[in-house]
Amino acid sequence: xxxxxxxxxxxxxxxxxxxxxxxxxxxxxxxxxxxxxxxxxxxxxxxxxxxxxxxxxxxxxxxxxxxxxxxxxxxxxxxxxxxxxxxxxxxxxxxxxxxxxxxxxxxxxxxxxxxxxxxxxxxxxxxxxxxxxxxxxxxxxxxxxxxxxxxxxxxxxxxxxxxxxxxxxxxxxxxxxxxxxxxxxxxxxxxxxxxxxxxxxxxxxxxxxxxxxxxxxxxxxxxxxxxxxxxxxxxxxxxxxxxxxxxxxxxxxxxxxxxxxxxxxxxxxxxxxxxxxxxxxxxxxxxx
Amino acid sequence: xxxxxxxxxxxxxxxxxxxxxxxxxxxxxxxxxxxxxxxxxxxxxxxxxxxxxxxxxxxxxxxxxxxxxxxxxxxxxxxxxxxxxxxxxxxxxxxxxxxxxxxxxxxxxxxxxxxxxxxxxxxxxxxxxxxxxxxxxxxxxxxxxxxxxxxxxxxxxxxxxxxxxxxxxxxxxxxxxxxxxxxxxxxxxxxxxxxxxxxxxxxxxxxxxxxxxxxxxxxxxxxxxxxxxxxxxxxxxxxxxxxxxxxxxxxxxxxxxxxxxxxxxxxxxxxxxxxxxxxxxxxxxxxxxxxxxxxxxxxxxxxxxxxxxxxxxxxxxxxxxxxxxxxxxxxxxxxxxxxxxxxxxxxxxxxxxxxxxxxxxxxxxxxxxxxxxxxxxxxxxxxxxxxxxxxxxxxxxxxxxxxxxxxxxxxxxxxxxxxxxxxxxxxxxxxxxxxxxxxxxxxxxxxxxxxxxxxxxxxxxxxxxxxxxxxxxxxxxxxxxxxxxxxxxxxxxxxxxxxxxxxxxxxxxxxxxxxxxxxxxxxxxxxxxxxxxxxxxxx
Numbered sequence: 128x129x130x131x132x133x134x135x136x137x138x139x140x141x142x143x144x145x146x147x148x149x150x151x152x153x154x155x156x157x158x159x160x161x162x163x164x165x166x167x168x169x170x171x172x173x174x175x176x177x178x179x180x181x182x183x184x185x186x187x188x189x190x191x192x193x194x195x196x197x198x199x200x201x202x203x204x205x206x207x208x209x210x211x212x213x214x215x216x217x218x219x220x221x222x223x224x225x226x227x228x229x230x231x232x233x234x235x236x237x238x239x240x241x242x243x244x245x246x247x248x249x250x251x252x253x254x255x256x257x258x259x260x261x262x263x264x265x266x267x268x269x270x271x272x273x274x275x276x277x278x279x280x281x282x283x284x285x286x287x288x289x290x291x292x293x294x295x296x297x298x299x300x301x302x303x304x305x306x307x308x309x310x311x312x313x314x315x316x317x318x319x320x321x322x323x324x325x326x327x328x329x330x331x332x333x334x335x336x337x338x339x340x341x342x343x344x345x346x347x348x349x350x351x352x353x354x355x356x357x358x359x360x361x362x363x364x365x366x367x368x369x370x371x372x373x374x375x376x377x378x379x380x381x382x383x384x385x386x387x388x389x390x391x392x393x394x395x396x397x398x399x400x401x402x403x404x405x406x407x408x409x410x411x412x413x414x415x
Numbered sequence: 416x417x418x419x420x421x422x423x424x425x426x427x428x429x430x431x432x433x434x435x436x437x438x439x440x441x442x443x444x445x446x447x448x449x450x451x452x453x454x455x456x457x458x459x460x461x462x463x464x465x466x467x468x469x470x471x472x473x474x475x476x477x478x479x480x481x482x483x484x485x486x487x488x489x490x491x492x493x494x495x496x497x498x499x500x501x502x503x504x505x506x507x508x509x510x511x512x513x514x515x516x517x518x519x520x521x522x523x524x525x526x527x528x529x530x531x532x533x534x535x536x537x538x539x540x541x542x543x544x545x546x547x548x549x550x551x552x553x554x555x556x557x558x559x560x561x562x563x564x565x566x567x568x569x570x571x572x573x574x575x576x577x578x579x580x581x582x583x584x585x586x587x588x589x590x591x592x593x594x595x596x597x598x599x600x601x602x603x604x605x606x607x608x609x610x611x612x613x614x615x616x617x618x619x620x621x622x623x624x625x626x627x628x629x630x631x632x633x634x635x636x637x638x639x640x641x642x643x644x645x646x647x648x649x650x651x652x653x654x655x656x657x658x659x660x661x662x663x664x665x666x667x668x669x670x671x672x673x674x675x676x677x678x679x680x681x682x683x684x685x686x687x688x689x690x691x692x693x694x695x696x697x698x699x700x701x702x703x704x705x706x707x708x709x710x711x712x713x714x715x716x717x718x719x720x721x722x723x724x725x726x727x728x729x730x731x732x733x734x735x736x737x738x739x740x741x742x743x744x745x746x747x748x749x750x751x752x753x754x755x756x757x758x759x760x761x762x763x764x765x766x767x768x769x770x771x772x773x774x775x776x777x778x779x780x781x782x783x784x785x786x787x788x789x790x791x792x793x794x795x796x797x798x799x800x801x802x803x804x805x806x807x808x809x810x811x812x813x814x815x816x817x818x819x820x821x822x823x824x825x826x827x828x829x830x831x832x833x834x835x836x837x838x839x840x841x842x843x844x845x846x847x848x849x850x851x852x853x854x855x856x857x858x859x860x861x862x863x864x865x866x867x868x869x870x871x872x873x874x875x876x877x878x879x880x881x882x883x884x885x886x887x888x889x890x891x892x893x894x895x896x897x898x899x900x901x902x903x904x905x906x907x908x909x910x911x912x913x914x915x916x917x918x919x920x921x922x923x924x925x926x927x928x929x930x931x932x933x934x935x936x937x938x939x940x941x942x943x944x945x946x947x948x949x950x951x952x953x954x
Contacts, residue, residue, distance in 0.1 A: 134804070159912060166917065168526035168573065168898075190908070191543060201897065228911075232904065243897040259815075275929060278624035283936035285943040309922065313929035319931055323661055345923045349930065352664050359663035370738035385767035385835040386665045390934065 138261060156180050158190060174198035190215045193233055200236070200244045210245045226264060234270040240337050242276065250280050261304075271310035274301065275317060282321050295321050311341035329363035337373045349380045355390065362393065371399040386410055437523075454486055458789045460777060461492040461506075462517035465497040468733035471919030472809035476801045480792055487788055496520065512780040513787035518567045518577040519776070527567060532779040533574035535916070537790065538563060546797030549817055555794065559814050565772030569610065573920040578797045580805060581730075584768055584813040585642050585829045587749065588717070588735055588807030589724045591742040593630070596620075596722065603746035607647070607693075607758055610749040613698045617723055633697065634722035635705030636713035642693050643726040643748065645839060650750045651690035652837030653763040659838065666835040670883050671843050672932060676941035678948075680843065682877055683870070686761040689838055691859060691866045693751075693758055697858025706856060714738065729827035735811050745826040771813040851876045855922030883940045892935045899928040 138349035139317070154160075156176035161328040164173035177195045182188040217240075224230045242253035257273040257280075264270045278301065282294045285399040289297075298318055305314045307340060321333035337355050344350045361370035374394050378387060378401075392403035422467045437888060454550040460473075477489035492513055494502050500521025500789040508513040509531045518527070538556035545551050559579060563569065568576035587603065595601055597613075597620045604610040605708045622628040633643065656667050659674045674680040681687075702708065702716065718738040726748065727735070736743050750765060751758035777796070785788045795801055802815035810824050820828055851873055859869035903924055909917035 134925075137678050146656075159909075162905045162908045162912075166902055166909055166920075168525050168902065169528055170898075173901075193904075194908070198899050200922055201901040232907075236900065236904070239900050240899075242902065243893060248893070255888070258603055276932070279936045283940040284941060296723070309925060313926070316930070317933050318661075320937055324937070345926050352691065355665050356663050359665070360544070363663075383769050385833070388767065388832055389665055391833055 149309040154314065158187065158194065161194055161198075165194070170201045171203060174202050185223065186330070189229050189252050193220050193229055193236075196220075196233070197236060200240060205244070205246075207245055213244075214240060214361060214414075225392050231260070231264050231267045231269050232243070234263070237271060238273065238301045242280065250284065250286070253277075255282050265304070268307055268310070269303060271307035273400050275310055276306050277312045278314060278317055280370070282317070291325060295325055295327075308342045312339050312344065315339045315342075330366075333357070333364050333366070351377060351386075352383055354380065358390065362397070367397055371397055391404075441853060447495035450554055454488045454490050455786055456486060456785050457488045457490060458515070458783075458785055458792055459490045459513040460515035460517075460789075460792075461494060461497040461503070461513040462775070462777075463494050463520070464517070464775065465495065465723065466491060466730050468809040469811070472805045472811070475808045476805050477792075479801065479804065480795050482896055483795075484788075484791075487792070489792060498868060505781075507780070509929070510782045512782055513583050514780055514783040514785060515777045515793060516780055518776065518778045519774075522567060524568060524571045527576045527778070528567060528572055528573075530781050531568075531576050532781055532783075532786065533568070534790075535574045536792075538575050542794045542798050544795045544801065548799045549646075550799055553816075555797075558799070558816055559773055559797075559818055561771075561814075562771050565774075566776065567776055573923055575947075577778045578793060579814045580771035580777070580802065581809075582771055582773050582829065583728045583730050584771055584812070585646065585726060585728055585748065585830050586827055587643075587724055587726050587746045588731075589744045589746065590717070590720060590739070593723055593741065593746040594744065597630070603744055604749040605746075606749050606755065606796075607751035607952050608755050611696075611757075612931055613723070614696075617700070624797075630722060631702055633727040634701035634713040635698075635701030635867070636708040636710050637706050638710035639726050640698075640701060640705055640711045641734050642728075642773045644697055645841075646748045646836070647693050647750065648690040648839050648841075649836030651693060651758065651761045651768060652686050652839070653834055653907065654761050654837075655684055655686040655904055656835070656837040657763075669839055670938060672845075672881060672888065673938055673941045674950075675843065675881050676885065676938075676945040679867070680838070682843075682874060683915075687838075688866060689761055690756060690840070691869060695804050695864065695866060695869075699862075700858075703862070708862070708914075722816040729812055729824065732824070732827070740797065747826070747830060763832060763834040765833035766836045767831065767832075768829035769831050771779050771829040775811075775814075805829070844881045845888055847880035847883045847887075848877070882942070882945075885938065887944065889935065892931060893940070895933060896928060896931050899924055899931075903928070 156179050158177075158180055161173050161176035161180055164170075164176055174195065179190060180191055180194075182191045195217070196216040199209050199213040199216070200370060205323055212294050214237060217237050220233040221230050234256065238253050239255035241249045241256055241263060254277055257277040260267075260273050261270045261277070278298050280290075282298050284294070287294065295318075296320055302318065305311045311354060315335045317339040319332055319339065322335060336353065340353060340357060344353050354373050358370050358373035359379060361367075361373055374390050374397075377384075377390055378394075381387075394401040445623070462469075462473075469492065477491065479489060480489055485785075503516065503521055507526070512530065516531070518531075518745060530775065539554050541552055542550070542555040542558060545553070546557060556575065557565045560582060561576070563575055565578070566575045566577050570576050589603055591601075594603070594613075598616045599773050604613050606827075617632040617634075617659070624630075635643075657665065659671070659679050660666070660668055661667060661674075661677075661679070668674065669679060677925055688928075698705070702722075705713075712726075713725055714731075714735065716722040717735065718740075720741065731745075732745070751761045751762050753762045753764060755762065777793055779789055779793060797815060798806075799817055801814050802813045803818045805811070806813035806818055806824065807821045810821060812827055814825055823923070841849055855869050855872035858864045859866065860870055903921055906917045906921035906924065910921060
């Protein structure tokens with residue numbers, strides 16, 4: 128009777144180590160493989176990998192701590208205790224280095240935790256941390272991004288008593304601080320959105336969009352929208368030639384877009400020949 | 416021997432069971448034997464497209480491949496849509512997936528990254544099976560009509576994980592002989608005014624017929640009706656959408672909720688009311704209770720000649736033709752012209768389908784036993800000659816550039832000339848707005864319903880529903896923005912280690928994140944301002 132009761136657990140217990148012999152041993156995670164997992168949105172796996180990586184030197188140890196923190200902020204389920212642990216790790220990274228990339232990245236991530244990851248977000252603390260980063264490393268690419276992030280928080284603040292008009296003025300004033308190309312693009316896009324909310328004149332809004340274009344928009348969809356907007360605001364600002372140029376650029380660049388007819392009609396209204404662009408019109412049989 | 420009924424039934428049952436077992440055993444044994452055959456490599460591709468003609472079309476393509484590669488055996492596995500996600504999960508987790516998998520239902524970015532092979536470097540090279548065609552020198556990616564912009568994984572992972580086989584559009588199918596009998600015409604309705612004429616003719620035709628012989632204008636169901644109603648609703652709000660579009664992007668803004676919180680979007684707008692009137696009229700010409708009927712019910716209604724028309728996708732052509740004992744006609748959805756005396760005021764014109772994306776994309780499983788051969792077959796399958804064979808056999812639209820559309824499929828070609836569709840009330844918020852819209856929908860389309868009755872139910876709940884949806888969207892948006900922080904950190908770390916693609920991806924992601932963040936704060940501010948205004952109004 129006793130044997131009957133225990134026979135299956137015994138058999139299973141005997142099989143487990145045997146199964147282990149056949150189990151394939153996966154290679155030990157490295158910093159590279161852990162980052163690759165994180166880049167593929169496998170955050171929990173990546174965090175586990177970072178926890179298993181053996182650092183070879185103090186610099187690797189700092190990168191490891193940074194990797195742990197960067198993944199911990201998105202490990203599911205998200206908890207404030209994870210955020211506290213991430214902050215501790217980032218502060219350790221900052222304490223262990225001077226002004227290298229890891230230090231700046233850690234400062235940036237600390238501000239991101241305050242702004243986006245902790246519950247509830249702390250906009251005031253995020254602004255303080257971004258300002259700190261901007262003051263300490265003004266030319267670093269992340270400090271430049273921080274200028275955009277801070278401007279978002281300041282302009283769209285739901286706490287501030289400053290009139291929206293004054294916040295917009297501050298936003299424009301600080302535009303000069305943004306020197307890095309991608310940050311300038313994002314900053315000018317924010318200025319455009321902010322200006323729209325305040326019904327600023329079309330010419331002024333056009334100016335922001337021109338700066339966005341000058342930097343270069345990477346994504347196709349965003350670029351199509353940008354050309355349409357540029358055409359529209361140039362048109363509204365009375366810049367006929369410029370409007371025609373942007374409408375044509377849109378038509379020549381985006382052959383599969385539901386706005387082509389409407390844009391062609393706008394060109395015709397401006398007295399331009401929509402056929403010039405229409406000749407580029409593709410049908411699905413010719414080219415994508 | 417005295418056999419009673421029970422014994423006979425049992426014997427039949429056991430015999431059947433035995434036969435099934437023997438058949439399964441034979442199948443497994445022969446498959447195992449095939450797999451053991453070192454000279455023949457088997458690859459499998461799985462999908463849920465059970466529509467008529469698809470299996471044959473894929474078989475035709477596979478047979479051509481096997482002729483070229485006699486040492487390869489290609490098998491397709493057909494799984495019903497309902498069980499596909501569960502089946503696939505089991506196979507993926509068990510590390511025993513088919514080599515090629517139809518991507519779509521049950522797929523997430525995380526799953527793509529974990530179980531599938533990114534095809535980004537492959538799609539940048541020409542497809543060797545396009546040799547001798549005008550696509551010989553063209554990157555595989557650019558041989559598709561949409562340039563793979565809708566490929567799974569491209570939005571968040573910035574990698575291509577699937578290559579497509581087809582394109583689909585929505586059309587009106589009609590019973591040709593019955594249409595001629597009822598309307599006296601052979602041409603399908605070209606606009607909504609003519610469709611209204613058909614509605615009247617059908618009512619007149621059915622008036623004196625006994626119930627069982629009555630014909631309805633449109634076969635509706637919870638699947639078929641919304642696709643017709645949405646298209647017509649969106650025609651009514653084309654001009655309104657441009658008026659709401661403060662960012663001058665000339666289409667429905669990415670975030671229509673902001674227009675509501677800013678006081679620009681009002682469901683009582685005359686264009687919205689017109690759209691609701693049109694929706695009611697459509698509902699009146701479908702079966703009672705159509706919204707609780709399944710897709711098969713609508714197909715059955717149409718095939719049994721109890722409804723003159725039905726709306727569905729191009730993918731249903733073969734099935735509808737097969738199931739119907741009459742000639743099936745196809746026409747674009749008849750939309751109101753701007754000159755329409757009743758519904759033309761708010762219309763810009765025909766809706767453009769220029770952005771119709773490709774579909775039926777197959778991905779390469781990471782655990783494929785023969786990844787090189789599976790990838791080679793994927794290239795063959797989506798080459799110009801094979802896509803031509805697929806399209807002509809299945810009567811589905813081709814996904815590859817330069818493939819002539821079969822004559823029977825021509826009516827499904829995406830309409831290039833036209834305007835963007837307008838905003839829809841049902842999708843102006845999120846799930847809460849959908850819920851209150853659907854709850855009130857019966858009062859709009861039922862016999863004793865009306866637009867006013869619908870609005871009496873819908874309108875008082877709309878602001879709160881928008882607010883709930885707005886706040887939920889905020890939460891989701893912040894989560895999305897935050898998720899990118901980890902990915903960006905990783906991409907930058909990989910870029911430092913010399914990964915060039917990581918650098919490019921980081922640039923794209925940073926741009927997306929910046930846009931999403933501005934959108935988030937703008938929406939948050941709009942909601943906050945709206946609540947402030949509401950509070951002041953209460954006081």
